[in-house]
Amino acid sequence: MKKQFVALLLLFFCTSVIYAADSDILEKVERSARSWLELVDNNEYVESWRSSSAELRQVTSESDWVRSITSIRAPLGSAGNRYIATAGQTTSLSKLPDGEYVVLQFYTTFANKGLTMETIALAKQQDETWLVAEYTVK
Secondary structure: OHHHHHHHHHHHHHHHHHHHHHHHHHHHHHHHHHHHHHHHHOOOHHHHHHOOOHHHHHHOOHHHHHHHHHHHHHHHOOEEEEEEEEEEEEOOOOOOOOOOEEEEEEEEEEOOOEEEEEEEEEEEOOOOOEEEEEEEEO
């Protein structure tokens, strides 16, 4: 009985530590995503490309990024409220090398479109930061 109690206590402690670690990661990822989205919301497209991950910059040139993001965001108008809808971890994304990624989906209201789904994938960098690797709007 004593061994079972100790095992249960240990399991509870480990679960709490894992949950806290996951919560910490999600907080860092969300903060990084929102900071990056603020650049895009303010039409600072060159800076958004420069502050994105090496993964994004390797598959998309600065000029291609600016052209692409302008065509995506300009018709939507200004961004309003943004609420996180989902978050998940993965080790692979299309067109990108395997690594550690977190994919966030936000419900965002835009002046010209209303409620829209933004998907943003962040890649874990060697210095433990999370930077944007992909961005889409549907």
